[in-house]
Amino acid sequence: MAVLTDRPAPAAAPARPRRDRAPRALASRLAGYAVLVFFALVFLYPFVIQIGNSLKTEPDAAANPLSPVPDPLTLAGFERIFAGTNFPLWLGNSLLVTVLVTLGRVFFDSLAGYALARLRFRGRSGLFAAIIAVLAVPGVVLLIPKFLVLNQLGMYDSYAGLVVPLLADAAGVFIMKQFFESIPVSVEEAARIDGAGVFRTFWSVVLPMAKPALITLTILSFQGSWNEFPHSLVSVQDPGLFTLPRGLADLVSGSLGKGTQYPLKLGAALLATIPVAVLFVIFQRYFVRDANDGADKG
Amino acid sequence: MAIHVARRGRSVRGNENVAGWLFVAPVIVILGLFLLLPILMALWVSLTDWNGQGSPFTAKVPFVGADNYTRLFTEEGLARRDFMTSIRNNAYYVAIVVPTQTVLALGLALVVNNRMLRGRGFFRTAFYFPSVTSSVAISVVFLFLFANSGAVNALLGMVGVEGPQWFADSRGVLHLLLGAVGVDSPPAALAAGGPLGLSWWEWLSGPSVAMISIISLVVWTTSGTFMLMFLAALQNVPSALDEASTLDGASRWQRLRHVTLPMIKPTMFLVLTLGLIGSWQVFDQVYVMSQGEPAKTTLTPAYLSYRTAFRDFDYGSGAAISFVLFLIIIGLTLLQRRLMADREPDAPRRGRWWRRRVPEGG
Numbered sequence: 137m138a139v140l141t142d143r144p145a146p147a148a149a150p151a152r153p154r155r156d157r158a159p160r161a162l163a164s165r166l167a168g169y170a171v172l173v174f175f176a177l178v179f180l181y182p183f184v185i186q187i188g189n190s191l192k193t194e195p196d197a198a199a200n201p202l203s204p205v206p207d208p209l210t211l212a213g214f215e216r217i218f219a220g221t222n223f224p225l226w227l228g229n230s231l232l233v234t235v236l237v238t239l240g241r242v243f244f245d246s247l248a249g250y251a252l253a254r255l256r257f258r259g260r261s262g263l264f265a266a267i268i269a270v271l272a273v274p275g276v277v278l279l280i281p282k283f284l285v286l287n288q289l290g291m292y293d294s295y296a297g298l299v300v301p302l303l304a305d306a307a308g309v310f311i312m313k314q315f316f317e318s319i320p321v322s323v324e325e326a327a328r329i330d331g332a333g334v335f336r337t338f339w340s341v342v343l344p345m346a347k348p349a350l351i352t353l354t355i356l357s358f359q360g361s362w363n364e365f366p367h368s369l370v371s372v373q374d375p376g377l378f379t380l381p382r383g384l385a386d387l388v389s390g391s392l393g394k395g396t397q398y399p400l401k402l403g404a405a406l407l408a409t410i411p412v413a414v415l416f417v418i419f420q421r422y423f424v425r426d427a428n429d430g431a432d433k434g
Numbered sequence: 435m436a437i438h439v440a441r442r443g444r445s446v447r448g449n450e451n452v453a454g455w456l457f458v459a460p461v462i463v464i465l466g467l468f469l470l471l472p473i474l475m476a477l478w479v480s481l482t483d484w485n486g487q488g489s490p491f492t493a494k495v496p497f498v499g500a501d502n503y504t505r506l507f508t509e510e511g512l513a514r515r516d517f518m519t520s521i522r523n524n525a526y527y528v529a530i531v532v533p534t535q536t537v538l539a540l541g542l543a544l545v546v547n548n549r550m551l552r553g554r555g556f557f558r559t560a561f562y563f564p565s566v567t568s569s570v571a572i573s574v575v576f577l578f579l580f581a582n583s584g585a586v587n588a589l590l591g592m593v594g595v596e597g598p599q600w601f602a603d604s605r606g607v608l609h610l611l612l613g614a615v616g617v618d619s620p621p622a623a624l625a626a627g628g629p630l631g632l633s634w635w636e637w638l639s640g641p642s643v644a645m646i647s648i649i650s651l652v653v654w655t656t657s658g659t660f661m662l663m664f665l666a667a668l669q670n671v672p673s674a675l676d677e678a679s680t681l682d683g684a685s686r687w688q689r690l691r692h693v694t695l696p697m698i699k700p701t702m703f704l705v706l707t708l709g710l711i712g713s714w715q716v717f718d719q720v721y722v723m724s725q726g727e728p729a730k731t732t733l734t735p736a737y738l739s740y741r742t743a744f745r746d747f748d749y750g751s752g753a754a755i756s757f758v759l760f761l762i763i764i765g766l767t768l769l770q771r772r773l774m775a776d777r778e779p780d781a782p783r784r785g786r787w788w789r790r791r792v793p794e795g796g
Contacts, residue, residue: 143750164550165551167549168550168551169551169685171541171545172545172551172553173507175557175560175561176540176557176560176561177565178505178562178654179560179563179654179658180560180739181573182576182579182585182654183562183563185575185578185579185585186575186578189578191674197578198771199583199584199586200588201578201579201581201583201584201588202585202589204590213566216707237606240702244460244461244464247457247458247460248457248458248460248461250457251454251455251457251458252458253451255450255453255454255457256450256451256454257450257451257452257453257455258451259455260454263458267461267465270465270469270470272709272714272764272767273469273473273760273764274714274760274763275763276715276717276736276757276759277716277736277739277756277757277758277759277760277763278472279736279739279740279743280476280477280479280739280740280743280749280752280753281472281473281475281756282468283744284472284474284475284479284490284742284749285468285471285472287489288475288491290466290488300468301464301468303459303460303464304464306465309461330615332448333449333453334449334453335453339731340447347710359566362568363567363568363569363570363571365568365569365570365721366717366718367717367739369721371742373659373702380568381570382570384568384570384571384574384722385459385721385722388574388577388650388722389722389725393763394762396581397489398581401574401577401578402574402576402578404576405571405572405574405575406571408568408570409567409571409572410573412566412567412568413563413566413567414568414671416563420559422540423562424565431621434705
């Protein structure tokens with residue numbers, strides 16, 4: 137046993153299979169690849185179908201839904217997205233909401249996260265407990281409540297109603313607090329001794345050190361507000377204020393006239409997916425970080 | 435006096451007190467105004483008969499006490515029927531979604547974690563990608579996949595199965611299975627007299643065919659996230675442990691059962707409870723794909739509360755449904771936090787036969 141446990145175990149080196157075990161190892165590797173490829177198809181092929189069918193004619197999409205190859209290839213669906221729907225308007229609204237919400241969340245969440253991590257003020261622990269409690273509030277039960285408060289404040293059916301309620305979120309505060317606690321106090325203390333005020337220290341000393349957490353939060357906020365649907369459902373009803381998900385949902389529930397118009401719908405959904413997809417490909421490891429942070433949140 | 439001096443000596447601290455509150459003020463205002471206050475307002479509205487006209491906080495709005503709640507539970511009528519139907523639908527949905535996504539996520543994580551395989555980074559990305567996309571956009575794609583002449587039915591056609599008209603098919607899966615063994619209509623004992631306004635036969639329907647397509651979509655989008663959680667946990671399982679048990683002659687299944695699973699128990703628990711909490715909140719997909727139809731078999735409490743308030747203008751009942759759902763979810767959350775707190779400290783020490791052979795951290 138001693139030999140076994142003392143043996144260094146470099147992560148990359150696979151156990152050298154003995155001769156008689158080689159065929160079995162090969163078989164299990166092949167099985168592993170088969171599983172991986174099968175599920176890669178399951179998870180990615182719907183997107184391939186989406187792209188392919190968005191470039192088809194309607195009869196072609198109905199007749200060959202599985203085929204990724206358009207025959208004939210046509211941009212008619214996309215042309216109609218821009219000519220026949222309010223897509224450009226939704227896109228503009230989504231961009232506006234996403235940029236404002238992301239800026240707001242990154243700024244306000246890091247301010248609060250910093251205060252909860254570092255500043256000693258009365259009521260801090262109670263406040264943190266409240267933030268944790270808020271994390272547990274399921275968003276979907278807030279539909280009617282949010283509508284009530286927006287209605288009461290005269291913010292219903294306005295950009296303010298679409299944006300302001302999303303400007304801060306408990307999960308973001310939590311992420312920033314955790315991060316600020318992980319960086320050493322000494323740098324800030326030096327700045328404070330040099331006479332920098334609290335905000336100055338936060339802004340020009342601490343925040344630059346928090347870049348990884350800020351990127352994570354930026355991406356999460358972007359993704360969250362770009363994809364946000366239920367909030368827009370209860371905060372606006374004027375079609376001029378629809379965001380992309382809201383517009384898409386409206387499109388699908390069928391105000392288009394004749395036919396199923398799948399190429400058009402799939403194309404619109406595709407365009408709505410692209411920004412987050414690009415972000416995902418570029419900043420993949422920050423998305424992964426989020427999922428694993430979730431594991432600690434409990 | 436002494437206190438005064440002490441305070442003055444610690445002016446930095448006093449500063450921090452003010453700065454601290456200033457720093458958290460925006461978050462407090464936003465969360466207070468758009469999260470806590472609305473919950474209190476909705477609590478009030480759930481005790482009234484407000485129909486959406488004017489302000490709900492005037493004397494003109496009739497106060498009805500707990501009527502909106504009792505109608506959901508004790509009074510015969512459409513409100514209770516719909517609510518109980520939505521509870522039934524969501525319960526079946528949870529019963530399928532949670533185990534399926536957990537097993538799938540764990541299975542994928544185990545394969546992706548296998549060091550013998552190459553390109554694991556790509557596959558991890560591929561499996562996770564659906565999780566980050568918009569629920570509405572993805573629902574549109576699945577509407578197409580499950581359309582009558584869609585990809586799923588084309589695939590079924592290739593193996594000689596005629597696919598159903600997914601979103602028009604309200605037949606319960608359990609009813610279909612019973613039908614397959616010859617039980618086409620409800621036995622007399624089940625036809626009437628079930629609890630809470632639905633007959634036993636209705637309670638025992640299983641998820642409808644339409645609901646199955648929503649279930650497929652949700653499992654497809656959530657498995658990737660949970661796979662990442664499992665993967666993080668698996669990477670903390672010392673590889674020597676696995677190798678040691680292999681040399682000891684443990685089979686693959688034994689290793690999974692007695693080495694890996696005990697080590698990742700906290701994560702397993704987290705995934706199960708997050709799944710439970712999340713799957714009681716299904717809304718977007720129902721809104722886009724089925725609006726509760728066909729025959730109310732995809733109605734969920736979340737969607738029902740929305741529909742009751744914003745389509746039927748019965749805000750009191752809608753808010754009451756929200757609060758019942760709130761209680762269900764908060765109950766599950768508290769249970770999770772409680773159990774997590776109990777389990778986490780001793781999790782790494784759990785183990786059986788292998789512990790005697792391999793020192794910890796080996």
